[in-house]
Amino acid sequence: MADAELKRKMTYSLFCFAIFMVAIVFGSCVYLFMTGGVEDKKWAASIISAIxxxxxxxxxxxxxK
Known part of the structure; x- marks a missing residue:
């Protein structure tokens, strides 16, 4: 029972960390897309579309399911 609870907490923590990191990358790319140069916009747009x-x-x- 305790192992299952620990696994759920670890999975939830990892999920929250991943969402936080993706949000930071997405926000940075949107910012660069709006304010960057031509080359910046090219790779930022590809990352935004991939996310x-x-x-x-x-x-x-x-x-x-």
Whole structure:
């Protein structure tokens, strides 16, 4: 019982950390896309689209359980 609770806490902590890091990267890319040069906008747009596509894929996959 205690092992299961510890695993849930660790999984939740890792999930929150991952969401926090993705939010920081996404926010930085949006900022660079709005204020950066041409080259900055190219790679920022690709990262933004990858994050968005991954989120949409994750949400669609959650509905199929």
């Amino acid at each position: 968005t596509s991954g989120l949409i894929g994750f949400l669609i996959g959650q509905g199929k």
